[in-house]
Amino acid sequence: MGQDFVNYLMTSTKCPLGGVEGQFERNMAEGILRLLKRDSDNQWIVDYAGPKAREMLPGLVEMLEPAKAFAQRTRDNLLRRHDEESRKLFERYSTLLRYLEASGVV
Secondary structure, eight states: OOHHHHHHHHHHTTOOOOHHHHHHHHHHHHHHHHTEEEOTTSOEEEOTTSHHHHHHSTTHHHHHHHHHHHHHHHHHHHHTOOSHHHHHHHHHHHHHHHHHHHTTOO
8 A cells, every 4th residue: 555545545534525425535535544554564554354344344353264374374385495486475474474463363
């Protein structure tokens, strides 16, 4: 998620339009902003396993458990390989697992 998009959403929360269209734009921007956060590398991400997402989707953590198991298996398999592409993928899956664990996905 880029800073320009986040700025756009922040501006949209103050949409001057009246009526249904203006209210819709403000509500959508506010809803999306609640799902965003800065990741460990300070980049904006959709916090799809975070508290706001869990509030919106009861049972989300249970839905993400199979994804975490898949990521764990894949990361373990990548650890056995020694090529550059596998190393890069290992790092990405490790980052995903850290995020899911920090979000409470068991």
